Amino acid sequence: MSTVRELFLSSVKNFPDKTAVVEDNKRISYRELGFMVDSFSSFLTSMGINKGDTVAILLPNSIEFVVAFFSIASLGAVSVPVSTAFKKEEIAFYVNHSSAKLVITQEKLKPIAEEAVSDNNSSVVVVKGVNPEWIFTTADTNSLPKVSIEPDNEAIYLYSTGSTGKPKRVSRTHLNLVALADNHTETVGWTEEDKILFTIPISHTYGFGNFISSIKVGASIVVLGDFNRNKILELLEEESITVFPAVPIMLDVLAKTFLPEPKFILSQARYISRSALA
Template identity: 35%
Template sequence: MQLSVATILQDSAARHPDRTAIVEDGVRISYRTLWHEVLGFAAELQDRGIGPGDRVAVLLPNTADFPRAYYAVAAVGATVVPVHALLVADEIAYVLRHSSCRALVSGGPLYPVAESAAAAVGIEVIGVSTGREPLARPAPRGADDTAVILYTSGTTGRPKGALLTHLNLVMNSAVCAQDLLGLTPDDVVLGCLPLFHSFGQSCAMNSALRAGATLVLAPRFTGPGVLELLIAEGVTVFMGVPTMYHALVEAAVHDPRRPAALRIAVSGGAALPGALLERFETTFDTVILEGYGLTETSPAATFNHRDRRRPGTVGHPVWGVEAGIADADTDRRIVLVEDGEVGEVVLRGHNIFAGYLDDPEATAAALVDGWFRTGDLGTRDADGFLTIVDRKKDLIIRGGFNVYPREVEEVLARHPAIAQVSVIGLPDEARGEEICAAVVLRPGVAPTPEEIVAWSRERLGRHKYPRVVRMLTELPLGPSGKILKRELQEVCA
């Protein structure tokens, strides 16, 4: 079966040529123009000898050049390798070398580091140009061909390249656009998530363009700046990670205006504290639908729907996907456990990646008995709602008792003086690990660490409450807004 990610944009350009596809810094680009520019850049790539089976890296900020490059690479039949925008030259060179890229597409403020990395590997850097005679049509690709190689964050060693097929990504964009969000050409989606990341790339960019909606790009996220965009552009759908929701709520404290068109908000990437969900929904008079997924799941795997919603959970599996809870201590085969028990979340369906590039051992460990082992601990209730308890690797074992950081964070997030909190385990000779809460305080309040410990002790079991509290001015964040717990442990040690 033939299928290409390029058809996501091609189809919408045919159906809605005059509608606005992209808004960047106030400039509006129609579907007709964007597709014409994509095919023009595809012709440039083809003239440079790039075609089916080749791999092309893309290192670009959240500008219109990203979709131009992304769909142009797909249109010539090559594989897109999006590059993390915060990597240094040596780290970029590793990705280029490991993926055997033929070229690197870059521009703007990222061009110098791209040039340095490409020189180290001996490949060329190509700027996005659209002036050539457009390619007549996209190159045909098979549904199981690799469309994109997304590199994991590398928190447990060197990043691994997850192989996502055209079927993975086309299906995920369709499911997100139609089943989960009900997107129409009248919707305006805010794209402030990094487009090199699976959440921003698949759920925001691909889904919006699949539906013929408008994608508003925000190259840099700030609470006040994005609040302004929500209002000025009439955004109807906002997608973000918890730290973005926190920033928007704080921005709204100083700005009485509210986005009138916002009909839905989507949270993913990390657990959203219940207190923050309630505060955002009250402030912006809308609902947050929480979902769950990973790079290896294209990424949408489970989701809350308006008519089937349970805050604090990540909902039910998306259409065509099955979720289960497996015995977390059994690695070589999948043994499903009963509803209500804690185990490892496992998934199977059209969204599961094809494996890790040139890493059969890691692939075999992740794909077992037809299931993908996520590395996340979770439970499923009698109604089928899935709750993520924590990452297996983040589990704290204090004095022989299992402590899930998310449970402690949920309680601490309701402290009136705490704006943000992350809980980690620190090495302890007597108990193996001790519970540490890293907190960012709200302006104008100054409780002592001892006062926070005492408050926690009244609300958490004796084995759960933090004995160590570290006051920070900010939490270390990755480019997608996730809290970097490994860095946090170094800061708090």
């Protein structure tokens, strides 16, 4: 296993009927996720996306983010995750600096995305919001191109925070991401039995590392688009979460959250992570 596509297909093959992603009331299996990825890959091809092209993902934690990333990787194209908290100028910098041909976003961010790309030739595609599901389910998967992806091909651009100036592009290859997932899951002992709650943005390096590792082992991931303390506490209990990647300030807020009655909601949790991946 040396490419992101191989990592993904391994979990689709080994855990077809297992829940892959949970978002609100939606649950999709690895088999369904595989079909959605192939369908969206076909759609991206129809939009002119080819191997080596860059595609910006301006989405919150969501099923659509997961599908978009693996679809882009399946074509040998390069993902550029962009924070949904960014202003127009920040989005424009990421899109222009990475030479993104396409921006994948949601309905409520469409106006700012279109403003951000107004000075270049990038296109904007809405996949979340007002009835976008057809993109994931009706594209002709028989027309998928045969793409030869090498381990040293670029898979993603994860930008630095820009604390000393403009954010700097950090390129990671397919093999980099596979090695990251291998090392992480072996070190912390994640398995297909884990249920992992994502409130940290997958667009961030820390969140993304946990995300790719989760899919690698066939775990179930529960995604939350924004930080909602009450919803987090509900999900920890209702979904029997076993792993909760977080940062200290999030844990501090949760610890100070008022509960109408005492609850022991972490009975299923194996650990809570609070430090970023190296």
